[in-house]
Amino acid sequence: MARGIWPGLLAVALGLGVPLGALAQVPPLAAEVLAFDGLHQAAWHGDAQKLKALIASGANLNARDTRGRTPLHVATFARQREAIKLLTKAGADLDLLEDDRYDAVTIAAVADDAATLSVLLSLGAKAGQTTSRYDGTALIAAAHLGHDEVVRRLIAAGAPLDHLNNLHWTAVIESIVLGDGGPRHQRTLSALVDAGADIRLTDRQGNTPLQLAKARGYTAMAKLLETPRAK
Template sequence: MGSASADEALLAAAGSGDVAAIDRALTGGAAIDAQDPQRRTALLVAVAYDRTDAALRLIQAGANVNVQAKNHDSAWLLAGALGRTAILAAMLDQGRVDYAKRNRFGGNALIPACERGHVETVRLLLERSKIDVNHINNLGWTALLEAVFLGNGGERHQEIIRLLLKHKADVNLADRDGKTPLWHAKKHGYAAIVTILEAAGGR
């Protein structure tokens, strides 16, 4: 742990996106993975506030992408949920992602990225990471299920569903009630998604 004042300066600099101040805080003895009262690291703060340059500098300096806050967010997990593709790419370059870490819903970084329609984030995770495309969260839902019934049925979610299927998502992996992605697509009236799922063998 660094000095309290240096740690606080690092966390504040991450939140404001001040890269020069980050360097000063680190030179002044700040611990790169110092945590605030919510147990957020500077990197997690930079991800939360979309401070890309600050996040990239912290990753370059060796920040741990896996440290979890009180709410179970880590920089890696939150970057997926918020669609911070450039930051995720830098984390993958660092090569120290802990794929066993889960968010407060028991999910990985892919599931909320699919739900929220972050196409390029999903593409990056599927093409470059070792993430489990068929992981089931605590709600009994996969990335494919969430893309179908928590999405809006539009073009972004359609593209995400195509990407998931291309990368071996199980088209018939059902929820806890036995309802498949195709069932949900039909229920919501998402005709284009119904067509995509049926072409992939959805039942």
Template sequence: MDDRNRRLLTAARRGDAGEIRAALDAGARVEARDEELRSPLLLAALGSHVEAARVLVAAGADPNAQDRRHDSAWLVTGVTGSVPMMRVLLPAGPDLALRNRFGGVSLIPASERGHVAYVRAVLRETEIDVDHVNDLGWTALLEAVILGDGGRPHQEVVALLLAAGADPELADADGVTPLRHARRRGFDALAALLADA
């Protein structure tokens, strides 16, 4: 690997915005890749290095560039739940329909993990598909119920998804609805939200 590209990747991993600028000025490629095919922007997103990402976006970095695991800078925002990173990437034109290795869009892991602020922001500030179905046959609503713990954050996520028009009748591959999953798991608060939807 070219030393300039290695320097850029290292700076992105550390979140050193000044060093990123210097590496780019020295001729590093903004779309350089490491051994896992991670781009500088993906490395910055993984570390929630917002200023580093801002420099890379200004230099034309692609928010949709995917690594060996099919992660991209945009998709990673759903995992980390970073609203500031999401907002830095939006001007770069991320593909809201880009799928991760499970066939999901960024809203799905965010819902699973109970990232309330991210779910609120991505629903309000983008046209992301609230009813996208991943390879497991699950929507964001199903993931919030099936993989969540039924606590306050997941209750807020479910309320946000429903308010954004999520279909509470969209069942999983076995025909089980979010409401039935909530009742099976003893999540009374979630069940009440879904029953009223």
């Protein structure tokens, strides 16, 4: 499977006729890393001294690489949290989208990187931007992947619970239809239900989350949707 493609989405996309090029969140490849210079290079390596010098010299904080990634995007991919802080303090934009329409928050969410996500949110990054070619959110991406701790942190930061992407799926629906029904997806669904996500919203075919869970044999998830708290 190509690096950066969300597990399970390939088959779904093929069935829907979605172009394969729309699937990938692309971290910097080895050749791209070797080509980095300036702030991108310093951000990737977490070179604080070089970052400070470049910032002081007036380097463009929101410069783009060949895939539209800023130094802050690169630092997020590399989990260089001190670099993120330095760039943000200097005025880098936390909420820009790269060419595949991912922001730093969604990059961290897809990577299951709760620590970097928390840094971004603490610095003022938005939790609920519309991102990706599916017009989704970081919360939907994290729910799809069963990144339960990331989901909880995004919920706490005010991410929209009931956003519908262009597949007509919410975070609740994606946790079921693109999940494996296992413990992490169960915890993800539980967090969404506890937070008040609307479990009455259906997919494009009119299926409720409960119907979708039952159809897949996800007994534990179905039970979560049938309890009194699931309103």
